[in-house]
Amino acid sequence: MQEFNFPNWVNRLFYVGLAGAVVFGGYFANMLFFAIHPDGVNVGHKPRQPVPFSHQLHAGELKMDCRYCHNTVEVAGHAAIPPTATCGNCHGGNRVVAGRTLAVVHPESPLLQPVRTSLEKANEKKGTEPDAVDWIKVHDMPDFVYFNHSAHINRGVSCVSCHGRVDQMLEVQQVKSLSMKFCLDCHRNPTPHLRDPNLVTDLEFKISKEHPQVVDGKRFETQEEYGAYWKDKLGISPNISCSTCHR
């Protein structure tokens, strides 16, 4: 009968195989749950831009409002990347537009050369497509996702909820996963992210005992109460059906 059986060392091989299955299974589970975790894959995307525009300087130190450049954010789904003309308002070089001399900030800076080139070309080819600065999109949602900025901005969801403290970023990077879970977490429980729609671009916004928020004479010391107030006041009940975002 022995000739039919496996040799005895196969018994030990069984345990080796079992250990291998556990290790491989663990590896596979790890790949599935952690290695491709959106927090690991998506967060930290920081492309090098053609012009090293510092949000830290403009939005942080100089306190420019987000909407000065991203001016469509309240009325459109898309938050506009400003045309070079917006940059040119300050960095236009020695230009006279409509009889007014534009502000000249760092007119000779080599880092701003793409901006000046773009502006000069725009002047040469009046009425034609200007030669834009090729900014690289940082927060790039998949094509099958519909996201509307105005729907969120007008209902008191701050920029900071999805984009983080852009006013502290030298170069803009993605700090939230922007995965479907990220969206759903807020759509299922929006209170932690709601505030006065007039304060959405205040990235330093704080609420606590030391920094209470007062609305209509009511004093709020916690985000729960404050968010719940605005949820109630603005009548917010976010949709979580598939077709809300996958249209």
Added chain:
Amino acid sequence: MATTIDEVYDNTWDDPRKRSPLVTGGLDYGQVTSTVTSIAEAPAPPRIWYILMAISLCLLGMLGVLLLHLIVSGVGVWGNNNPAFWGWPIVNFVFWVGIGHAGTLISAILFLFRQNWRTSINRAAEAMTIFAVVCAGMFPGVHIGRVWVAYWLFPIPTEHLAMWPNFRSPLLWDVFAVGTYATVSTLFWYMGMLPDLATFRDRAKNKWKRMAYGILCLGWTGSARAWHRYEMAYTILAALATPLVLSVHTIVSFDFAVSQLPGWHTTIFPPYFVAGAIFSGFAMVITLLVPARAMFNLQHLITMRHLENMCKIIVATGLMVGFAYTIEFFIAWYSGVKTETQTFIMRAFGPYWWAYWTMFTCNVFIPQLFWFKAVRTSPIAMVVISIFVNIGMWFERFVITVTSLCRDFMPSSWAYFRPTYVDIGMFVGSFGLFMTLFLLFCRFLPVVAMAEVKSVMPHGDEEHH
């Protein structure tokens, strides 16, 4: 010893006085073994095997290229578009899943009903089941679009979605149904093969072959205790597989029947789909086994009686689907629902009349030829008719899927579906995948369940010494 092996033996009689033999040519136990093992032991397969393998590999290669094209470009390369978002991929899925059902019926239901004639054909039919399920599983797998997240089909918690699949959707039931089917069929097939794999091991002349078959047969010893447990396990698996014959295609039919679309939303679908699945499955078994038995000289094991029995099942199930086609019209009229009536009239006389009547002719009219004994005992005739049945059954799924989607409640959304070359190429290519697997199976594994065939041969009969 037995009489001449190449004696042509007609065992299709129905004389109640004497049981007709299931192994002809006077083969004894040893000759049964040598007939089956000679296929794998031959230094090279017959020339026709190489030709078929070359064709299959070409088609498989085409399938691979098209799959790559699909995955890189997206599902837009198919003809699926508004309003027919379920085009050929779903048609092919239902077609291939249906094919598999004959194998499970033969191996499980006929086993429980003690139909001894199943023994010669069950192994090949089960193999066909598994390969058909492989082809079937591929289509919904790539139909989801983003293949790399195919595991989202299963209820696995992910950090991407924060959402479960919809447990009320038959599409999720489908994942379970087909997954269970593939698992149980593979287990059943493999476990049933252990004694035969051990025979291959014992006869192997080459050390590597002996090792490979030795590992595959899991150290089968052939002891009485092993056989006792084997028989128990086989019966349990047969009992597990039996409900699957009915449940899998029932749930596939729910994909359609649970929706609201006219032409889909009908209670007749589950039995109608199951009958159609067995119908197409048996046709595929005949299409495969008639050439296979000629190629590997298995005529005395897979006898005319086996083939004739399958032809009879084809007539029976063909009449069932014919009844379903007809009663659907009655129900559409009897329901009094305008859209339902309109959909069925459109099916038979609308822009897809050619598909409908191809289906009806191939599935209802042509199999009636099997009423004639001369037809159902002619291998060539039965292969031709079986191929017609499979064409008809593919068109049945096409008619159900596409005509209903293209003629829904709103005339403004009516359209005419056109497949692209990718649709056609992937369907043809799936035959390449199927045939490649089947040809490899024929060459390297026991095509006939030797141990089981021996159990239905006469023991100590007067024909033996």
